[in-house]
Amino acid sequence: MTQDQAQNGSAATPVIEEYTLSDLQSLLERERDGRPFYAVDQIRDPRTKRKLIDPRSVLTAKAVAFMYESWNLSRDTVIRVTRNLEALENLEDAGKTIHYFADQLHRYLMAIFTTEKPSYKAEVQGLATTGNEMLNTVFNYENIQEALIGPDDLRPFTTYYDHLVNTTVLWMGTFAALNRKNESAAGSIEVWRTRNKSELRTIIGPYGTLPKDIVTYYDIYGIDRVDDAAAVNKKSDLSLVMSGFFAALFHDLGLLEEREILISREGQISDRLKTHMDQSNEILKNRLAVLYDERILVRSIIKTHHERMDGKGYPKGKNDPHLFAQILAVCDLYDEYCSKFVRSKVIRFLARAAGRQFPGEIVRAFLSILRPFEQGEIVDVFEGKGGKPVMQASITSIANRFRPALKVTQIMDPQFNSFDAQTLDLAQDENIPFFI
């Protein structure tokens, strides 16, 4: 990228230099006096350049500067350090689909909330492992694709258990997309963390020792813990991601018993909705004290998942919810509304809410991972404000992901009997009154 392009915010792909472990090692060996460093993923707000995810480390900036200096790189270059380049390919596992992970999460949720046990440590570990696997496979920052999550990937919405699972899947996808998007920011750095403990030691400590204050990949329930658990900084970046994951998974615990999905509309917020955030946290405290006590962020996200950037949310009307809570709010609304309205309507609603109710960047990242329709899928077609479908059609082309082309298969409203067009391309202006 040239300086001009960088200044104009051009979307040109930045230069990415790949480095292997041995490069990193030899660099570490040279840094004798400095403290051992590690590098973290960062997300920066594209406008303010403020760090949205704080890597909680003074070492990071120094380390990053050092790497750029040592390798004599321009700040427009993104450094990507990988364990080894083949390792990335090995992590792709075709059998692990989004659906597979959704089922897995559902099983753990049911195990925790429908059986009485003194502790649910194993389940929490299982959940964390599943969350990490999701990030390593389907939502890997390397692999995250456009239009990844289709309606069939999520669970059919029958209870709040399904809603919690769906919201979590969408949250992870949106987070990964957002992270991927910001990764190209000049000077950002991505490090492939290893799962192998001995290898980790060589990465992080030039002398093979695990420094006391190191934040590692291991600071995640379920995978492993570093030797000295007390030394683990609980606010490591990946822990932060996991806090968002757990918050999405438990955000509506207070509503688990509800048979119907409760939806908040402006000006009509029931007492039940006003209090369910606190109830969710209460249930978390009783069932999963380990998460409640140790992860302040989880509680805070649960508490603020209905706040909005325009200050019209509830319970407090705060206008600056945490980034993770804002991602959650978008995913939550989508899944809840999809239980009541046709998807295209929900998507339109979200698109209109971008920049007002929710940050535009989050809505865009969310829509980018959504695969709203499948080719061949049969859909109901509505017209104007009508609540009943006027015809049925099958999807013939999804060139426009949200306004696909249709083949009319059945007329359902006699008013449209004279409608002789066989095909209905929703992307065309004259077809704007129709929606699916």
Ligand SMILES: [Fe+2]
């Ligand atoms: Fe909620």
Ligand SMILES: [Fe+2]
């Ligand atoms: Fe919800």
